[in-house]
């Protein structure tokens with residue numbers, strides 16, 4: 001985590017990098033390279049307990065399966081439910097070492113990071129900037145590259161505050177008047193090459209939930225089956241309640257025939 005004194009300098013630099021297009025040819029240039037990099041979450045967990053610390057890695061994935069894409073900088077807006085999750089900060093544990101990784105103090109713009117105390121206040125939105133090392137080898141590593149396999153950009157770390165059947169962390173394309181999610185091209189300065197923006201899901205509970213064990217007595221039996229019947233609404237898109245999450249085997253926020261068949265498998269396995 002780097003929250004150094006270079007923050008102001010880098011922010012001014014960013015304003016220059018992200019300044020809009022002036023000429024038509026520049027706009028056309030940008031159009032030719034748009035949608036080159038997708039931002040993707042690859043969480044290694046689907047459930048967590050209240051009080052846990054959870055990490056969500058975000059990957060920059062080249063939309064072209066045979067080439068990687070050079071990135072000068074990234075600006076990532078994040079939105080989450082502040083009653084369920086608290087943003088603690090970031091771990092830059094990817095293979096690429098960014099020149100700087102900062103939450104800018106934007107109190108005088110959209111205030112996404114306000115109140116600003118090094119990390120943004122826990123109000124459900126924030127934005128992070130990451131800057132490439134532009135110096136090419138042998139002087140430096142050159143800009144970060146989004147590969148077809150995906151470059152781990154950064155890991156957002158949260159604390160789980162409350163139970164939720166499913167909570168979502170999204171990357172809005174824009175928020176407020178001035179803030180947008182940007183993947184700045186490392187080839188044509190000022191061009192945004194972001195493609196699709198993914199979202200991540202997490203289920204949080206007060207106690208460990210074993211799939212199928214609706215009454216929490218550490219088995220999957222006929223008593224649990226009775227509960228499953230109460231939880232099954234028959235409507236595939238009807239949300240489950242906290243009491244019924246043990247029966248939502250496939251994490252699609254319902255209890256339906258797919259879950260029933262998973263329940264039967266769980267009973268056989270008992």
Ligand SMILES: [Ca+2]
Nearest residue numbers: 112113123125
């Ligand atoms: Ca905020």
Ligand SMILES: [Ca+2]
Nearest residue numbers: 213217219224
């Ligand atoms: Ca049981």
Ligand SMILES: [Ca+2]
Nearest residue numbers: 236252254256
């Ligand atoms: Ca379903």
Ligand SMILES: [Ca+2]
Nearest residue numbers: 248250252254
């Ligand atoms: Ca389900």
